Amino acid sequence: MNPFEISRQAIDLAAFRERLLDRSCGAYVQFDGWVRDHNEGQQVLRLEYEVYEPLAVSEGQKILEEAKQQFGVSRACAIHRSGLLELSDVAVVVGVSSAHRGEAFDACRYIIDQAKIRLPIWKKEYYANGNAEWVNCQRCSEAGHDHEVLTARARR
């Protein structure tokens, strides 16, 4: 099984945790991202993730490898959902196991933070007022930001 996966189905958290079990580890840290019922003052009913899977998977693997290298943890896995999700569904899960807790917390935090800014995944929120918006796009447009500014993030 791939350490980083995209899933169209609900994530089986018990099975996920099994993959991180390791007798040399005394610490396991898991982060779940849930679908929240509000965002930026809007009532959210459900959301949809669009994922460009080939690059999301390869970039996701890189992030997991970086975390293992930088923090020295034993195992790191993650699954991100695609498709339609309802409130309280698990949108993403990150799991890290290591000998001690400190590096497990740090690695878990690193993975979810990097995943949010680097993976080609887009979130469309459906609101109670009938509107739907791509997060980080519509508001940016309405605010009249300077769209000519090129902000290609420097790649390592």
Next chain:
Amino acid sequence: MNLTVRYFAAFRELTGVEAETVNTDASSPSDLFNECAARHTGLQKFTSSMVAVNDEMAGWDSALSDGDEVLFFPPVAGG
């Protein structure tokens, strides 16, 4: 040179196009995006948009070659 351009999420909805082949002299993804924006009314580069070439993340000023597949990503929002 001929390139394939693919649009994702908000970009696909703004252009109404998923993928297109373009004949261009654009020297970089940035130039190419501006050419595409001139043809597709409403297409605009949001801050923190990203680009990939042949399934690798790329810089907006990187080089392009004949046959490349250029992927335009609006701001990502995973997690």
